[in-house]
Amino acid sequence: MIGVFDSGLGGLTVASEIFRQLPGRRVVYFGDIARTPYGTKSRDLVRRYAQQDAEFLLSKGAKIIVVACNTVSAHGVEMLRQNFDIPIFEVVMPAVRRAASVTRGRVGVIGTRGTISSGIYERKMLQLSPQVRINSVACPLFVPLVEEGWIGHSETLSIAKEYLHPLRLARIDTLILGCTHYPFLRSVIRQAIGGQVKLVDPAQDTVAELVDYLAHNPGLDAAVRTPGQHEFYVSDRTEHFVEMAKEWLGTEVVVQAATAG
Numbered sequence: 001m002i003g004v005f006d007s008g009l010g011g012l013t014v015a016s017e018i019f020r021q022l023p024g025r026r027v028v029y030f031g032d033i034a035r036t037p038y039g040t041k042s043r044d045l046v047r048r049y050a051q052q053d054a055e056f057l058l059s060k061g062a063k064i065i066v067v068a069c070n071t072v073s074a075h076g077v078e079m080l081r082q083n084f085d086i087p088i089f090e091v092v093m094p095a096v097r098r099a100a101s102v103t104r105g106r107v108g109v110i111g112t113r114g115t116i117s118s119g120i121y122e123r124k125m126l127q128l129s130p131q132v133r134i135n136s137v138a139c140p141l142f143v144p145l146v147e148e149g150w151i152g153h154s155e156t157l158s159i160a161k162e163y164l165h166p167l168r169l170a171r172i173d174t175l176i177l178g179c180t181h182y183p184f185l186r187s188v189i190r191q192a193i194g195g196q197v198k199l200v201d202p203a204q205d206t207v208a209e210l211v212d213y214l215a216h217n218p219g220l221d222a223a224v225r226t227p228g229q230h231e232f233y234v235s236d237r238t239e240h241f242v243e244m245a246k247e248w249l250g251t252e253v254v255v256q257a258a259t260a261g
């Protein structure tokens with residue numbers, strides 16, 4: 001199975017991209033709802049949670065892990081790669097590669113406080129394309145707005161305009177949606193930042209890398225094609241997750257309660 005974990009619901013954006021780009025493969029998903037959000041927590045705590053989340057997925061038979069959460073990708077992927085002997089995919093580098101390939105030189109990044117203050121996007125872009133200028137902004141209100149379903153509310157657009165104002169002033173031409181939840185705000189963000197700015201959704205390029213990896217590793221591809229239903233686990237009340245999964249994935253899923261760590 002392909003293991004996917006996130007601090008909660010948001011990683012469903014990555015799971016749905018796997019269903020779209022890799023039909024026939026089986027996914028085991030863990031959403032750490034009990035301890036969400038990760039975006040406001042310290043690096044050490046996020047790492048500890050990430051270790052436990054990955055251990056949980058391994059115990060369920062994951063042969064590959066996709067870290068859907070940007071905050072974990074920012075703080076804990078190197079640690080996970082040292083501690084686990086299976087392929088680990090993350091969402092930052094694929095987004096940086098995509099942004100570097102489409103930008104004319106000015107990239108914006110939005111994410112949680114944890115992701116933005118880690119400086120990961122700037123560091124990775126500097127290594128890849130030192131001439132690209134990056135401006136980043138934390139947008140902590142976006143996650144609760146998405147989870148409350150406030151996507152079409154005028155208040156959400158006002159908040160987006162305020163958050164994105166510095167990026168408009170910086171005249172960015174490309175914007176990385178550096179958080180699991182932000183693809184749901186795509187149309188609001190587009191309105192707030194302007195129609196010409198290219199939006200990069202890390203989930204799409206992360207899964208595209210996974211597609212490529214599996215094409216070169218047929219044994220592993222066969223191992224994640226096991227028959228059966230996808231499995232979804234969350235670490236606290238399942239009802240909200242079931243509702244959101246139905247809306248976001250367009251299908252009913254069975255969700256089980258579980259704890260990591």
Ligand code: DGL
Pocket residue numbers: 006007008010011036037038039040068069070071072111112115143178179180181
């Ligand atoms: N999954 C987190 C991320 O992508 C957003 C939610 C949270 O803060 O836990 O950074």
